[in-house]
Amino acid sequence: MQGENNAGEKTPLFAIHDASVVRASKTILHVDDFTLHEGEHVALLGPNGAGKSTFIQLLTREVFPLYRDEPPVRFRGNPRPQLTDVRRALGVVSSTMHEQIRVHLPSVDIVVGGLFGTLGLPKQVEVTERDRQLALDALDRLGIPEVAERDVMTLSTGQARRVLVARELIRDPQVLVFDEPCTGLDPEGMYHVRETMSTLAAEGRSIILVTHYPEDIIPAIGRVMLIKNAAIFADGPKEQILCDEVLSNLFDVPLVVDEHDGWYSMRGQYGA
Numbered sequence: 274m275q276g277e278n279n280a281g282e283k284t285p286l287f288a289i290h291d292a293s294v295v296r297a298s299k300t301i302l303h304v305d306d307f308t309l310h311e312g313e314h315v316a317l318l319g320p321n322g323a324g325k326s327t328f329i330q331l332l333t334r335e336v337f338p339l340y341r342d343e344p345p346v347r348f349r350g351n352p353r354p355q356l357t358d359v360r361r362a363l364g365v366v367s368s369t370m371h372e373q374i375r376v377h378l379p380s381v382d383i384v385v386g387g388l389f390g391t392l393g394l395p396k397q398v399e400v401t402e403r404d405r406q407l408a409l410d411a412l413d414r415l416g417i418p419e420v421a422e423r424d425v426m427t428l429s430t431g432q433a434r435r436v437l438v439a440r441e442l443i444r445d446p447q448v449l450v451f452d453e454p455c456t457g458l459d460p461e462g463m464y465h466v467r468e469t470m471s472t473l474a475a476e477g478r479s480i481i482l483v484t485h486y487p488e489d490i491i492p493a494i495g496r497v498m499l500i501k502n503a504a505i506f507a508d509g510p511k512e513q514i515l516c517d518e519v520l521s522n523l524f525d526v527p528l529v530v531d532e533h534d535g536w537y538s539m540r541g542q543y544g545a
């Protein structure tokens with residue numbers, strides 16, 4: 274059967290084995306083993322500079338590991354996948370992307386741009402009524418149909434970030450990568466971005482979340498991977514990982530973790 278190996282096991286979405294990324298003669302990330310299955314969710318947590326973005330770029334094939342005879346990163350079992358196949362399966366939303374929007378365009382046009390990999394409408398491409406309808410549907414699903422005709426530069430940060438999620442959704446990717454999606458958002462913006470992640474997870478898409486804060490880890494995400502000093506520090510069920518001792522060791526300061534209805538929060542333990 275397609276998607277299974279001879280032992281009947283499902284082929285993972287991503288499999289990494291013995292991958293090292295080196296920059297300026299320094300290993301900035303080493304991954305012994307990592308597997309993510311179709312539809313599985315994972316949150317990546319770790320201090321600044323630990324290697325989280327590098328890890329994501331290994332998946333998106335924006336950075337490459339040191340050469341090995343056996344390629345260290347496999348996508349759906351393929352050691353040498355076409356970049357277009359990887360990009361088609363993945364949607365990426367980051368907090369920095371929104372800073373790149375410098376055009377006065379209706380939000381719906383920004384979303385249509387997702388079909389062509391551009392931040393606005395590409396020149397020399399005719400946008401069909403179907404493209405436009407796909408964009409309107411995506412905005413509708415994210416609960417912001419009213420912003421379709423509004424200049425994207427006039428939206429709040431939270432609305433603009435959801436427009437960028439819609440821009441990814443228009444291609445119907447099976448995997449959504451959220452790289453620090455709530456950075457710079459007020460509580461309303463955070464609420465909607467976290468709700469959006471929950472909606473997409475419920476649709477059966479894989480969510481890969483990079484964050485500094487357990488508050489971003491929606492209940493649907495059951496697995497947490499910690500990255501510290503360019504390596505995987507811990508990887509497992511969130512109930513085991515999101516606790517005082519493990520996160521205090523991760524960030525090297527005393528921290529207290531609380532849980533309520535599947536949502537986690539973290540604060541410093543002062544005077545300890």
Ligand SMILES: Nc1ncnc2c1ncn2[C@@H]1O[C@H](COP(=O)(O)OP(=O)(O)OP(=O)(O)O)[C@@H](O)[C@H]1O
Nearest residue numbers: 296297301319320321322323324325326327328500
């Ligand atoms: N081109 C490069 N040359 C040298 N060092 C680099 C290069 N790119 C990244 N690094 C270093 O690699 C390390 C990992 O960077 P990365 O962006 O993956 O960390 P991060 O965990 O995402 O950090 P943050 O939480 O601050 O976003 C950092 O120390 C960074 O300075």
